[in-house]
Amino acid sequence: MESISHQQFVDDTLLCEQSSLQEAKVIRRTTNTFCRATGQQVNWEKSEVLFFNTKGNRQQEISNILGVKMGTLPGKFLGTPLFGGLNHTALWNNLIDSCANCLEGWKSKWLTLVGRIMFLKLVLSALPIYSMTALKIPKKVISYINRGMKKFLWNGKETTYKIPLVAWDKVCQSKQARGLGFWNWTLLNQAMGAKLIWQIYSHQNQKWTQILKHKYLDQMSRERIFTINALPKGSAIWNFIVSCRHVITEHITWELDNGTSAKFWTDSWDGRLALSERQSLEDIKQVTNAQWGEKVGDFLTKSRVHGVDLCEWKEVDNLPLTSHHKDLLKTIMQEYTPTLSNKEDTLRWCGSKSGQY
Template sequence: MVEALGRMIKSLHRDGRWLGVNVATGVEHSTHLQFSDDTILFGASSRREARIINACLNDYCKALGQKINWNKSEVFFINMMSNMQVVLSRILNLRVANFPGKFLGTPLFSGHNKTCYWTHLIEKCKARLENWKGEWLSSIGKLTMIKSVLSAILVFSMACMKLPVAMEDELITIMKIFLWNGSNDKGNFPLISWGKISQPKNARGASIRQISIMNLAMGAKLVWEICRGGNQK
């Protein structure tokens, strides 16, 4: 049923009524992103576009009998005067959210990519480690946890944006401590360098994916999908 909203938005975009935002030169304007039960909408900073977005959401609810959870909905503004923000938020009937915020666990921010915006990932990894009581796991068990859980926490965020180098270093430090000392912060001295552990098994490593390479690959995939979508227009 969420796909129906996407089709309505595309129809309005083709008719030139819903402009959306330009994310890159030579690429079709973006109007929305959809997930299983969440949708993020992009619009131009005008009263006309705000009214079109509001009317589209109302028509969708009337046609399919669904309701939007306005308590969980927010509107973000980028480089806009505060008085205009008030006007558009009233048209949309949404509260104004401030940067940095989060959408599906991924930080939303305006301007420079700062390390402080990613601290929630550090806290999430530490919280997961505290529940595992890693000192009772074997080395193989710790490696499995690192590869299947800790690395997975980063995937969604890395698929959207580049992680700061400082954040990558801190996450690697957390993985090192867990591998050699369990959930304790001190204890055994690392017997093998992290560079060797990250190597594939055929190179006598443990096949732990390198965060920087994962981030680069996911960024390249995102650029490829954007360019391919623009060429198919």
């Protein structure tokens, strides 16, 4: 995989280089040349240099050459925590302060109940969204945000305390369920993490998905991110993505094409419940896996009659099974109409008509 030399987002530029004096001089010389040629200027006062696995004296030398201050971790980027190690509550103090300042800037006593509801939905609820797209928000942070929202909602005046009229979990339910439709932060956080893991599967050409796949999945096929029993641990972002995998895996099905990816017994395919979840079929499963294989395509035979490709289930009577198990397997096969093509099987999310999460 090619190394990354730079990344750009809006008006920010991130340069990734080796910790050497020579490269530091090249960066400074190149940026100066760019400024002279374009008339633009680099804000060196806002710029920082971060070091990893670099000796202290070398850090100071490089910082002097670049003319920027040395940054430290943990820090933040666009309000999102940047850190190494565990995801502690203290790393989210910036978000907590932003929510507190947002509420303090408004006097709830001047707003009606409807006005306070709209404020919480349209203003306060937007603050944590960006950070939640890439990291798991600690429970204590969610508790603090909910506590502030509850106080703002029910206390018509700052100096008074009113007992909440409705439990907060009911307030967060949808309007169809007679709630107010406030976000359930835990579920929203999981949904956003699930979005990332779906993009790793479906957007193979994006740079960030290539980085994560190269680091944690190596040469595995892309669907293995859903089917492997235990994914490796890693960075805070990767661990967050892995923790949200169940949102996808509990609601996906294989769309059969060539039948070489979907497992006959243990996978859901063509929108049907996995056969292993319907009843105890372990004895039949062991025999068919040994005699034919475990994929749906292994259970089928292809033939061509009068120029038309036909697909049929294999003959069950030749298997070393009891009569009862043979009849049971035939019954299962009669419930499905086999159709195969030359394309690869693809995973679909059952929560949308398009099959995309």
